[in-house]
Amino acid sequence: MAPEPRPLRLAHTSDVHLGAHAASPRGRREPGNRRLEAGFRAVVDLARERAADVLLIAGDFFDHARVGAELAAFAAAQFNRFPGVTVLLPGNHDPIGAHGPHERHDLERMAPRLRLIRDPEGEFIDLPALDLAVWGRAITVNVTERPLAAPPPRRRERAWNVAIAHGYAVAEEAQRERSLRITPDHLAESAQWDYVALGHWDVHADVSAGGALAVYSGSPAALGDAGYGVAVIVDLDANGARWRAEPLAPEFAP
Numbered sequence: 001m002a003p004e005p006r007p008l009r010l011a012h013t014s015d016v017h018l019g020a021h022a023a024s025p026r027g028r029r030e031p032g033n034r035r036l037e038a039g040f041r042a043v044v045d046l047a048r049e050r051a052a053d054v055l056l057i058a059g060d061f062f063d064h065a066r067v068g069a070e071l072a073a074f075a076a077a078q079f080n081r082f083p084g085v086t087v088l089l090p091g092n093h094d095p096i097g098a099h100g101p102h103e104r105h106d107l108e109r110m111a112p113r114l115r116l117i118r119d120p121e122g123e124f125i126d127l128p129a130l131d132l133a134v135w136g137r138a139i140t141v142n143v144t145e146r147p148l149a150a151p152p153p154r155r156r157e158r159a160w161n162v163a164i165a166h167g168y169a170v171a172e173e174a175q176r177e178r179s180l181r182i183t184p185d186h187l188a189e190s191a192q193w194d195y196v197a198l199g200h201w202d203v204h205a206d207v208s209a210g211g212a213l214a215v216y217s218g219s220p221a222a223l224g225d226a227g228y229g230v231a232v233i234v235d236l237d238a239n240g241a242r243w244r245a246e247p248l249a250p251e252f253a254p
C-alpha cells in the first residue's frame with residue numbers, strides 16, 4: 001500500500017494591486033495605498049496563524065510596473081514574514097518581461113523563500129520537501145496567454161499538483177475578444193490538478209466545473225469598495241482537497 005500523502009495547507013490570494021493609487025503625491029502614505037498594504041499584511045497574518053505551508057499569489061500583486069524601491073522592500077518584508085514558500089504569478093498588471101516590475105526589482109534575491117513563475121509557456125515550481133508541484137503560466141504585457149489551456153501532465157513524482165492562473169473565466173466559447181480566456185474546456189482539462197488558484201477577478205468566486213476545483217480568491221482589499229475581502233485556505237490530505245474563505249480584518253481602516 002502506498003503511504004498516505006503528506007497533508008498540506010495552502011493560502012491563496014490574488015489581485016492585491018499594491019501601489020494602485022499611484023497618482024497621489026502622498027505615495028505610500030495615501031490612505032488607499034495603505035489600505036491595500038494592510039490587506040496584504042492581513043493575508044500574511046492569516047497564512048501564519050493557519051500555519052500554511054505555501055502562499056499562492058495568483059497575479060496582479062503589484063498594480064503597475066513603476067513600483068519604487070520602498071514598495072518592493074515592503075513586499076519582500078511581507079514574504080519574509082511568512083515562514084513557508086510563497087509562489088508569485090505575474091498577472092496583466094505586473095507582467096513578466098518587458099515593461100513589468102520584475103525587470104526592476106529582484107524580489108527573489110530580497111526574499112529567499114519566494115518563487116516567481118517566469119515562463120509564459122508555463123513552468124512547474126517543484127517543491128520536493130512538500131511533495132508539491134505548482135504549475136502556472138506567467139502573463140506577459142501581450143496578454144495573449146491562455147492561462148489553463150493544454151496543460152502538461154501532472155508531475156507523477158509529487159503527491160500534490162496544483163495550478164495557479166490569472167485569467168477571465170468565460171461561460172461560453174463565444175467571448176473570443178477576451179484576453180486571458182479560461183473556457184469551460186480549459187477547466188475540464190484542469191480536473192487533473194488538485195486545486196486551481198485563480199486571479200484576475202477582484203471578487204471571490206467559486207467557478208469549479210468540469211471536475212476542476214477552481215476558485216478566485218478575490219482581492220484582499222478591493223479597489224472600488226471600502227472594507228476587506230477574504231483569503232482562501234486549502235487543505236490537501238488523504239481525503240482530497242477542501243477549501244474555505246476566511247475574512248480579512250486588518251486593524252487599518254482609513
Ligand SMILES: [Mn+2]
Nearest residue numbers: 060091092200
Ligand atoms: Mn488582472
